[in-house]
Amino acid sequence: MTDFERTLRTALHEAVDGEEASPGQLIRQVRRRHRRHTVLVACVAVTIAALAVPAAIAAHGAVTHRTPPTTRKTPPGPKPLPGALRGLPLPAGTNLQMLELTGGWYSTRTQQTVPITGLPAPMVGWAAYAFVQVEGGWAAFSTPASSSCQTGECTGPPQEFYYFADSGLNATPVGAGYQVASASRRGALWLVTYPRPTDDIDTTSAIAQLVSTTGRPLGPRYRLPAGYLINSGVGAYLMLTGLDGANLLWNPRTGQTIRQFAHVIAVGPEQVVWTQGCRSCRVRILNVTTGGSVTTPIPGNRPAILKTSLSTDGTLLAVLLERGPLRVLDTATGAVTLIPGTAIRNPVTLTFAWLGESHRLLVSAQANQNAAQFGYWQPGDTRLRVAAGTSPDAEALETSVLW
Amino acid sequence: MRNREAEASFEDFVCARSSSLLRTALLLTGRDRADAEDLLQIALERAYRHWPKLCREDEPERYVRRILVNASADRWRRLARRHEQPMPEAGTEPAVPDGTARVVDRQYLLGALGQLPPRQRAVLVLRYFDDMSEGETAQILGCSLGTVKSHAARALARLRATATTYADGLPAQLQPAAAPQTGAAVAEP
Numbered sequence: 040m041t042d043f044e045r046t047l048r049t050a051l052h053e054a055v056d057g058e059e060a061s062p063g064q065l066i067r068q069v070r071r072r073h074r075r076h077t078v079l080v081a082c083v084a085v086t087i088a089a090l091a092v093p094a095a096i097a098a099h100g101a102v103t104h105r106t107p108p109t110t111r112k113t114p115p116g117p118k119p120l121p122g123a124l125r126g127l128p129l130p131a132g133t134n135l136q137m138l139e140l141t142g143g144w145y146s147t148r149t150q151q152t153v154p155i156t157g158l159p160a161p162m163v164g165w166a167a168y169a170f171v172q173v174e175g176g177w178a179a180f181s182t183p184a185s186s187s188c189q190t191g192e193c194t195g196p197p198q199e200f201y202y203f204a205d206s207g208l209n210a211t212p213v214g215a216g217y218q219v220a221s222a223s224r225r226g227a228l229w230l231v232t233y234p235r236p237t238d239d240i241d242t243t244s245a246i247a248q249l250v251s252t253t254g255r256p257l258g259p260r261y262r263l264p265a266g267y268l269i270n271s272g273v274g275a276y277l278m279l280t281g282l283d284g285a286n287l288l289w290n291p292r293t294g295q296t297i298r299q300f301a302h303v304i305a306v307g308p309e310q311v312v313w314t315q316g317c318r319s320c321r322v323r324i325l326n327v328t329t330g331g332s333v334t335t336p337i338p339g340n341r342p343a344i345l346k347t348s349l350s351t352d353g354t355l356l357a358v359l360l361e362r363g364p365l366r367v368l369d370t371a372t373g374a375v376t377l378i379p380g381t382a383i384r385n386p387v388t389l390t391f392a393w394l395g396e397s398h399r400l401l402v403s404a405q406a407n408q409n410a411a412q413f414g415y416w417q418p419g420d421t422r423l424r425v426a427a428g429t430s431p432d433a434e435a436l437e438t439s440v441l442w
Numbered sequence: 443m444r445n446r447e448a449e450a451s452f453e454d455f456v457c458a459r460s461s462s463l464l465r466t467a468l469l470l471t472g473r474d475r476a477d478a479e480d481l482l483q484i485a486l487e488r489a490y491r492h493w494p495k496l497c498r499e500d501e502p503e504r505y506v507r508r509i510l511v512n513a514s515a516d517r518w519r520r521l522a523r524r525h526e527q528p529m530p531e532a533g534t535e536p537a538v539p540d541g542t543a544r545v546v547d548r549q550y551l552l553g554a555l556g557q558l559p560p561r562q563r564a565v566l567v568l569r570y571f572d573d574m575s576e577g578e579t580a581q582i583l584g585c586s587l588g589t590v591k592s593h594a595a596r597a598l599a600r601l602r603a604t605a606t607t608y609a610d611g612l613p614a615q616l617q618p619a620a621a622p623q624t625g626a627a628v629a630e631p
Binding site for chain 1: 452453456457460461463464465468469475479482483484486487490491566567570571573598601602
């Protein structure tokens with residue numbers, strides 16, 4: 040080490056010696072940031088799971104009839120797990136369409152993307168689109184590359200939201216706001232706004248209004264409890280998620296909280312799927328309209344559940360755990376069906392979504408930046424139908440990384 | 443979602459290491475304490491998301507420092523779009539040195555560090571403040587040993603050059619040694 044380096048070292052230490060942190064305050068601030076991060080991820084999207092979740096349609100049309108799922112015991116997973124999906128080849132002529140983050144429908148048959156018209160070009164400095172699945176289609180908005188509020192505490196300027204139907208090629212503006220959420224009825228969605236861009240989302244009540252897919256108001260404006268955003272409409276109620284991670288089943292007409300839930304995993308048109316979050320707990324399903332509830336054999340601790348997708352009618356829930364194949368859960372009976380061939384070495388690359396309003400589950404896996412697999416499964420199938428293809432957009436299927 | 447052990451482990455870690463991490467953050471930001479605290483909160487929150495996994499690793503601090511450095515680089519990329527801030531004026535200290543001179547020198551040093559590109563600044567902070575080896579620094583930054591050496595050499599060269607320009611404003615220890623006379627003497631007319 041040279042003299043200059045030694046003196047630099049001394050000067051660096053002298054420059055900051057005596058600076059002490061306040062651990063207690065720091066821990067509180069970190070947890071506060073974490074709650075904000077969690078709620079934004081949970082509320083705004085379900086979406087951003089859509090970083091990879093293909094939404095889609097099949098050219099042969101949706102399968103509308105439903106075969107009751109069969110219940111099987113969970114077999115031990117093979118070791119080591121395969122790196123790719125396994126199953127029967129896709130039937131000739133099958134065309135699956137995947138929603139790309141760049142705003143277009145990718146066809147597995149033509150391996151081409153057809154852009155959706157009506158979506159504005161992403162703003163300069165902003166990334167591509169994020170999508171929120173709503174009844175019958177999708178709400179889209181440009182995703183910011185970074186928060187416009189440096190502190191992450193203010194709402195920032197309102198965003199423009201757009202709607203397009205499943206497989207639709209034309210988007211229509213819905214309106215400007217902070218968030219859109221699925222309603223429990225077709226042709227409608229919840230638009231959430233704040234009075235001012237500088238409002239603190241911790242302490243300000245957001246305004247929610249049910250609007251049509253063309254932005255026409257369908258009901259009165261409701262003031263949400265401060266610090267809460269909409270997860271989804273469920274029955275006659277709203278499932279709210281707070282900055283502190285709390286989940287409330289809330290009646291917008293009376294402003295009353297119907298019930299609190301520990302950890303909500305998925306919300307359907309009438310169903311709430313939740314867990315207590317402990318390792319020995321099981322996933323539970325409540326139908327808010329009938330009041331019926333079931334408990335499933337699936338372990339309900341959050342780290343074990345990687346992703347979920349609920350069918351549009353709320354009757355089938357696909358669940359990916361940390362290990363093992365995809366499971367499909369009948370939300371009325373709690374019966375679980377395993378999908379063979381879906382247990383892969385790197386499950387975070389696996390994405391899945393129910394096709395439109397059908398009971399056909401689309402599955403994709405990313406082998407690398409250019410290679411992908413696409414397939415589907417539907418109740419009654421004993422094997423996955425799968426084919427290899429090129430990735431429509433490597434970034435669209437990129438999973439989040441630790442750093 | 444998180445078990446009590448992981449929560450307790452995180453709290454223990456913050457209590458034990460937050461001051462050290464704050465000092466590193468202060469040098470990485472080259473700005474005031476508020477910026478450093480903000481950076482540290484960002485890094486700790488990112489670590490908190492994966493704390494149970496980090497706990498299973500041998501050295502969680504290594505990962506937290508890596509997040510800190512990367513978050514610092516992200517932050518500087520954002521700040522780079524803003525107006526530049528001037529270097530502290532040199533030679534503003536009293537002619538007769540008193541106790542404030544050292545404080546001014548420290549401020550100047552932080553300012554000079556702030557003028558370095560983020561990676562070069564990170565290399566200097568990790569090498570000369572956190573006392574990491576070149577290999578450890580390479581691991582933290584996720585780059586090769588050669589890259590660390592290259593960044594360190596360039597950063598030191600820039601600091602030396604800055605020291606030459608602002609010699610009067612630098613800490614006495616950092617003033618460059620007088621260069622040997624190599625030019626020919628100019629005859630007085």
